[in-house]
Amino acid sequence: MEMLALQSEQQLPRQTLARNESVATVDEIQGSPSPCHGVDGGDSKDGETSGYSIPFLPEDIWRHIHSLMPVDAAARAACLSHTFLSSWRCYPKLILNWHTLCSKARDGNLRGRIDNILRNHSGIGLKILRLRLHSPSICFPYIDNWLQVAVTPGIEELTLCLHKKYKFPCSLLSDGVRSSIQSLQLDSCVFHPMLELGPLRSLTRLILRDVCITGEELECLLSNSLALEHLDLCTCKEIVFLKIPSALLQLSYLRVCGCWDLQVIENKAPSLSTFTLVGQVSKLSLGEASQMMKVLSLQYPNVVCYARAKLPSIMPNLETLVLGSSAEVNTPMLSTKFLNLKHLTIQISGETLPPSYDYFSLVSFLDASPSLETWYLEVYPEDMEHESVFEGSSDLRQLPEYRHDSLKTVEIIGFSSARCLVELTCCIVRSAVSLERLTLDTLRGGGRCSGRNDGDSSDQICSPVSKAVVKEAFRGVAAIRKYIEDKVPSTAKLVVLEPCPWCHTTTVLDYFGM
Template sequence: MGTPEQMKALSIQGQTQDPITGDGSTCSAAQIKADSNCAEGTESPVHLPEDILHRIHALMPIRDAAQAACVSHAFLRSWRYYPRLILSVDSLGIKDYGSKYDELTRDFISRVDHIMQNHSGMGVKEFRLENYPCSTMDPSTVDRWVQVAITPGIKEFDLSLFELSDIKYSFPCSLLSGERGSSIQSLMLAGCSLRSLEQAGFMSSLTNLDLHSVDVTGEELFCFLSNSYALEKISLWNCNNIICLKIPCQLQKLNFLEVLDCEMLEMIDSNAPNLSTLSCSGRQTHISLGHASQVRKIRFRCDYSSNALDYAITKLPLIAPNLQILYLSIIDETINIPTAFGKFLQLKHLEIILHAPNSLDFDFCCLISFLDASPALETFILRIGMPTIRHDSIVEDVISDSSHPLHLSESCYDNLKNVMITGFCSAKSMIELTIHIMVKTKSLECLTLDTTRGHDRRFANIDRCWPMDAEALVEAGKARIAIQRYIEGRVPVAVNLKVIEPCSKCSY
C-alpha cells in the first residue's frame, strides 16, 4: 500500500491538474511530496513573500512553470499571471506523432486552448506562438488566442504561422491601438496578412519590427511606420506585395533596415537620417537613402543579374558615400569588368562572394576595380562558389608566362593588410589577381589562400567542413600546384602566407 507519506502525495497528485494539458498532474510523487506542505496551504519550511514566488515562477520555462503550478497553490495562483507564454510543439512537450499531423494539431490546439482559458490575460509580457508543423489549423482558432494574449503591458509579441489555410490569417490591427499597442517593444509576424493598419494607432514603444511572408502593401506599411517613432530595427522578408518601400523621416532612431527576397520590390526610399546598416537581397532595386550619411555597413545580395558587380561599384558609392563595411553576394555574373565611376573613400572591409557565374572563364582580374576604388581598404575577402573544374587552369596552360609581374592597374593599396581567398582555384586570372595584390600592396601582412570551401566557416558544432566533391578535390590539388609554381616565390618576407588544403573532413 505504501507509506502514509507516499499515499498523501498520490492523493494530492490525483486532485491536481496539469495547467498545460488539463489532465491529472504528470508530476512525479517525489516532486509533489517535496512541496506537499505548500500544496495543502500549510506553512512551508521556507516562507517567501508572494511577489518573490511570482518572480521565481516567471523565470521558469513554461513546462517547468506548469509543473510547479501542479504542486503548489502559490504557484497555481501565479500561473494565472504567468508573463512568458512560449507556445510551440517543443515548448509544450508534445510527443512525436510521425506523419499523423492531424493528431498532432489536435493535441497542440487542446493544450494551447487550456493554457489560454486558464490564464487571466493579465501580466503577459512575452507571447510567442509557433504552430509548425500543425498545418490544418483554422484562422479563427489563432484569433481567439491572439485576442487573449495582447493585453496592456505586453512587450514582446511573436506570431509565426505555418500554412493555416488557403486564406492567410488576418491579424487584427485594432488590438494594437491604445494602451495595449503602446507597450509593445518587439513585434514579429510571419505567415499572415495585415490590413487596415491605420487602426493600429501610435506604437510609441515599438523598437523592433519583423515581418516574414506577410501580405502588406507599401502604402499600408508606410502608414504604420509613420506612427512608430521609436523604431530602431526593421526586417522584411518575403513580403511580396511591397513594390515601393518608403521609410519616413520621423524614424530618427532607425539604425538597421533589412529587406530580403521581396519579389515585387522595385524601390527602397529611406529618409531615416540615422540609418547605419542596410541589408537587401533579391533582384536589383532602386535605392535612395536620402541624406543618410551615417550608413556604414551594407549587405547586398543580387540574384540572377548579369551586371550586379557593375551596379555595386557604380551606384553604391553614391548611395552610401561614407560606407566602411561592404558584403557583396553575386549570382550568375557575366560582365567581367565593371568601371568605377565613384570611390569608396572610407571603405575598410570588403567581402565579395561569387556564386556560379554563367561563364566558366570568369575574369577575376575585374575585381581589381573594387580595390582601385577603395583607397582606405584594410581587409579584402573573396569567396568563390563556382563550378569546380576550371577550363582556364594555368597549370594546364603550357604556353602561359607568369614569370613577370603584371601591370593590371597603376593604383597602390597603401592600407591593405589582410587578404583571404576561399575556394582558391588554378584559373589564370586568379593567379594574376593574387600576384597583382602582392606587388601593389606594401602594407600587406597576411595572405590566406584557401583551396577548400572556406575553412574559416567550417561547421564547428559538428566538427565538419563545407563538403567538397571529387571534382572539387581535383581542382584543389591543381590550385596547390599553381600556388607553389607562381606565388610562393613572390611572397614578400614581411607577409605571412597561409595555404589551406582539404582535410579528411572536407569530402562527402
C-alpha cells in the first residue's frame, strides 16, 4: 500500500516551517511506519494486543478532528493510522512550496513529492490550496495535472505563485468551483477571463500579481464577481484603463501597485473605503466613494502638496492618510481642514529634494487636522543639504499661540540637525498638549543590532551606513539635547534612537576628533 510518505534517495532533516504554512516534514513522513501497523490497528501476539488503540467514533467525527490539525501533524497522523489515512484523502488544506517540501534537496525531487501528495488526496473536501512553486524544474503539464486533481467544487481558496508565466486554464473554473471559491490569488500567470466565464458567486478576494491581463478582461472578471470585497493588483503591465463597475456593491478595498502603464482609474463601486495607489496616473476618479473614504495611501512625486491642497474637500471623512513622495514642493498653509483625520504617515525621499525644501511647511497638516492622534514622518538625510540649526541665527520659527488637543504619538525617522526639521519638531512639542510619546530616530529606523552585553560574542551588527550619515546622526542628537529635550512636557516620554555605541565606535571617535 503506497504511503503518504514521499520516496527519496536520501533522508532529509526536519524543516523549520513558516507559521500557518506548515506541511509534513519529509524525514518524519519517510520514516513513518506502514499504515498496516498503525496506532489504531495494533499487532496481536498470543492473543494479546500490542500498541495503542483509539476509541470508536463515527468517521465524520474523525475527519473533523483530522481537519483541525496543522498540515504536518495531519500528514504524520495519516502515516500512523488507517483512520486518518482515509480522512487524509479529504483533508481540507494543502500548502505546497519548495521551501517547506525540499529546501535542502535538488529541485528534481519536488515534482515527485507533490505528485505523491496529490495522488493520495482525492480532491474531495479540499477547501484551501496554495501552490508556491518558484522552481524552474516545474513544467506546466505537471501544474495542469495537479490543478485538475485539486481544484474541484467546494474549494474556497486558490493561491498559485510560479517562477514564470503560466497560462491559467479558465476551464478549471467550472460552475461548481465558481460557486464555492472565495479567494483567488495568481502570481506570474497569464489569465484571460472572458464574459462567457460565468459568475463567481462567492469570490470576495482577488489578488493578481505580475499577471498578463488586459483592462477589458479584468472588467469582465469583475462584472462576474459581484460579491468582491478586496481587489489587489500589482505589476499587471497590460492594464491601461482600470474600470471598477458600480455593480460591486461590497468592494471596500482596492490596491494598485506598480502598474506602470496604467493611465486611468475609474471607480464606480460605492462602498470603497480603503484605497492604495503606488504610481501616478493621468486620471483618477473615485466617484461617490470619495465621500466614504476612510483609509488612503498614495505614493508618487509631489503627492504631499497635492494631498494638502485637494483632499480635505474631496475626502471629508478620511481617517488614515499615508503619503510617499520622491520629489516634493513646500506644503501651503490653507484654510481647509481634515476634520476626521486621526493617523498621518508621510515618507519623503531626500534623493531628489532641493535644498530649498522646507520641512517646517508640513506643520500645515498639524494645523489642518484637529483630530490627529498619531503622526509618523520619515525623511532621508543621506544627502542632506539643508541648513543646520547650528549655523546662522539661533531663532526658531513657530506657530504663535497654537494649541493641538488630540496629538498623542509622534515619530520622526531620519531626524537630523536640519533647521527646518528642528523647527517642525519644536512646534509639535509646544502645541501638542496631549502628547504622550515622541520618538526621534537619527538613523532612519531598522537594521540596528539588539545591543551587546559585556562579554557578548555575537556577530550581529547594525546595517552599514556611510560615515557622513553617522556624523549627521550625532549632530541630530546634539540638536535634540539643545533645542528639544527641555521643551518636552513631563507627561510625555521622549525616545531618542542614537547611533549604535558598538557598531559606530570608529565614527564616534572621528566625529569628536579622537
